[in-house]
Amino acid sequence: MDVFEAMETCRAIRFFTKEPVPDExxxxxxxAATRAPSPGNSQGWDFIVVTDATIKQALSAKISTVMDATVGAIQQSMGGLDALDDVTRRMLQGTVNMAKTLGDIPAIILVCGKKVYPPQAPTEQFVWSALYPAAQNILLAARALGLGTCFTTYQNTCEKELxxxxxxPxxxxxxxxxxxxxPAINFGPLARRPVEDFVHRNGWQGDLRA
Ligand SMILES: Cc1cc2nc3c(=O)[nH]c(=O)nc-3n(C[C@H](O)[C@H](O)[C@H](O)COP(=O)(O)O)c2cc1C
Structure with missing residues (x-):
């Protein structure tokens, strides 16, 4: 698949079939993740691949408890999810579903890393600089193979237990x-604003968004 087609159709997938994914x-x-760029080519990344059903189930229980409470609080403060715009409501419903069904999703990849750069005085900033490009390569490589993914920060809902x-460590x-x-739903197309809204040519000449 052409890389542009992969990028244009790489929607966050939050509904999956139970069909297994081959190890290969x-x-x-x-x-693909390990082909990403990193500061000074430090490659300060580690990937934890979780396929064990018992572990996935345990994570699902923890994460969905927190997600239910979070979405419940939003629902209460808004007087119901119907008050939200379509995109946000679908995103919240999708993320609650994904948390609940984690046990049935074939694999979870945790993108992790230590402070390794610059070698003489490693900083946290460069950890994220390495890990986000690697994570994006995961999303695009999976899309090119016909697999769905969703970038999440579920780790923050239960970091201690995780x-x-x-x-x-x-x-x-x-x-x-x-x-x-x-994916149990279709890929793409993405809902993104036109590129012209974001690009400043030869300097910042005013706010481009009307
Ligand atoms: C840093 C980051 C954190 C995200 N965290 C979550 C998350 O915790 N749960 C979730 O369902 N989606 C999460 N997403 C996915 C975004 O909600 C999604 O990419 C965005 O709404 C655009 O949707 P689309 O990719 O389907 O077009 C995250 C995305 C990024 C880049």
Missing amino acids: MIDKILY RELLHI ADVYIAAFIPVGW
């Missing part, structure tokens, strides 16, 4: 929690 496909996605369950940062599986 996950390996290919991980290979670290215990997966034995993640305290000095390892977690940038993304990415479920991977066969």
Whole structure:
């Protein structure tokens, strides 16, 4: 698949079938992740791949409890989800569904890393600089293989339990929690504003958004 087609259709997928994903496909996605750029080519990344049903189920229980409470609070403050715009409402419903069904989603990839750059005085900023490009490569490689993904920060909903369950050392940062599986909904097209809204040519000449 052409890389532009992959980018244009790489929607966040939050509904998956239960069909397994071959290990070779996950390996290919991980290979793509490790081809990403990083500060000084430091490659300060680690990927935890979770396919064990018991672990996924345990994560699902923890994360969906927090997601239910979060969405419940939004619902209460707004007087119901109907008060939200379509995109936000669908996103919230989708993320609640994804948390609940994590146990059935074939794989979860956690994009992690330690402070390694610059070598003489490593900073946290450069951890994220390495991990976000790697995460984006995961999304695009999966899309090119016909697999769905969703970039999430689910790790923040249960970081302590997640670290215990997966034995993640305290000095390892977690940038993304990415479920991977066969999509139960269609890919793309993406809803994005026109490129002209964002591009400043030869300097910042005023606010481009009307
Ligand atoms: C840093 C980051 C964090 C995100 N966190 C979540 C999340 O916790 N849960 C979720 O369902 N989606 C999450 N998303 C996905 C975004 O909601 C999604 O990419 C965005 O709404 C655009 O939707 P689209 O990719 O389908 O066009 C996250 C995306 C990014 C880049």
